[in-house]
Amino acid sequence: MNDNEIIDMLRTDADAGFREIVAQRQHMVYSMARSFLHDSTEAEDTAQEVFLKIFRGIGSFRAEAKLSTWIYRITVTTCMNAARKKKRSRSVPMDDAHLPAAAPHEIDETRSAVRAAIAKLPEQFRAVVLLKDMEDKSYKEIAAILRLPIGTVESRLHRARMLIRESLGAEDRYDL
Amino acid sequence: MTCDVIRKNIARYVDNELWEEENIARIEAHMNGCASCRAERDALLSIKHRVAGSRYAAPAGLAARVLTAHRKGAQGSTIRTALPLFSAAGIAAAAALLVGALNFTAPRRVSPVTGYLLGSVSIAEAACLDGTIAITKQGYK
Numbered sequence: 001m002n003d004n005e006i007i008d009m010l011r012t013d014a015d016a017g018f019r020e021i022v023a024q025r026q027h028m029v030y031s032m033a034r035s036f037l038h039d040s041t042e043a044e045d046t047a048q049e050v051f052l053k054i055f056r057g058i059g060s061f062r063a064e065a066k067l068s069t070w071i072y073r074i075t076v077t078t079c080m081n082a083a084r085k086k087k088r089s090r091s092v093p094m095d096d097a098h099l100p101a102a103a104p105h106e107i108d109e110t111r112s113a114v115r116a117a118i119a120k121l122p123e124q125f126r127a128v129v130l131l132k133d134m135e136d137k138s139y140k141e142i143a144a145i146l147r148l149p150i151g152t153v154e155s156r157l158h159r160a161r162m163l164i165r166e167s168l169g170a171e172d173r174y175d176l
Numbered sequence: 177m178t179c180d181v182i183r184k185n186i187a188r189y190v191d192n193e194l195w196e197e198e199n200i201a202r203i204e205a206h207m208n209g210c211a212s213c214r215a216e217r218d219a220l221l222s223i224k225h226r227v228a229g230s231r232y233a234a235p236a237g238l239a240a241r242v243l244t245a246h247r248k249g250a251q252g253s254t255i256r257t258a259l260p261l262f263s264a265a266g267i268a269a270a271a272a273l274l275v276g277a278l279n280f281t282a283p284r285r286v287s288p289v290t291g292y293l294l295g296s297v298s299i300a301e302a303a304c305l306d307g308t309i310a311i312t313k314q315g316y317k
Contacts (some may be wrong), residue, residue, distance in 0.1 A: 048242050161220065
């Protein structure tokens, strides 16, 4: 179901429209929240907050913007705010950012190492690399979601990938 | 194309952000003969694939939890919007009564029946009166 069909559904049957949005977006919203917060319970709470913001704000959504861009924007800003709030309330660094490096032959551990590398990124770099490489958004879409010039999106993406590469440096010697 | 030009465009290339077939062909032609730029491309593709593979799946109960919270929120908002209306109506009615009571010291023209209901005239007096009467707290004129 595309954006226009969901908007039509929201007009005729709001509850059905909300169910469709949750069904379609729950993995994206949760994954984004988990990547920013590194904790399953906090990620669930934040994902719920994202959807409730979408439901409350849908009345003010302007059709000239893409629904998916609007949903991504709410998701990213809510996750970034939750991460900042968490950072302010903690005096020690977040746990997942200090996960041990993975053995290259074990897929799950390699995934953990990549997640740890993403967790170490500054938030503005993290948002860009997640939107590009995890969500497969175009530079133009990312620029619209984050309200940044395309050149800034490109430079942040480049920097994010370089930092991930540095973090995974030891593994790359085996994998590449 | 030189390696410098390729490096400036290699991210756009792996991200499918180059739209001119001619540029894509030039980059591919260069990489066919340049191990260093090929390695750079492969490193970027590796990071892209690893980040894509690090996506989390939502837990099974998330959708139900979100929809339940939404329903509760919707009910809560109905109650929250109803309460101020009720309060406002109550306050307005109380204010009207108060204003009426305060003004009752001055004579007010009402029908005899209203005068009886307000306790200013007896039922027998009300039955005998026509038109309107001026009532005060002490009685009627």
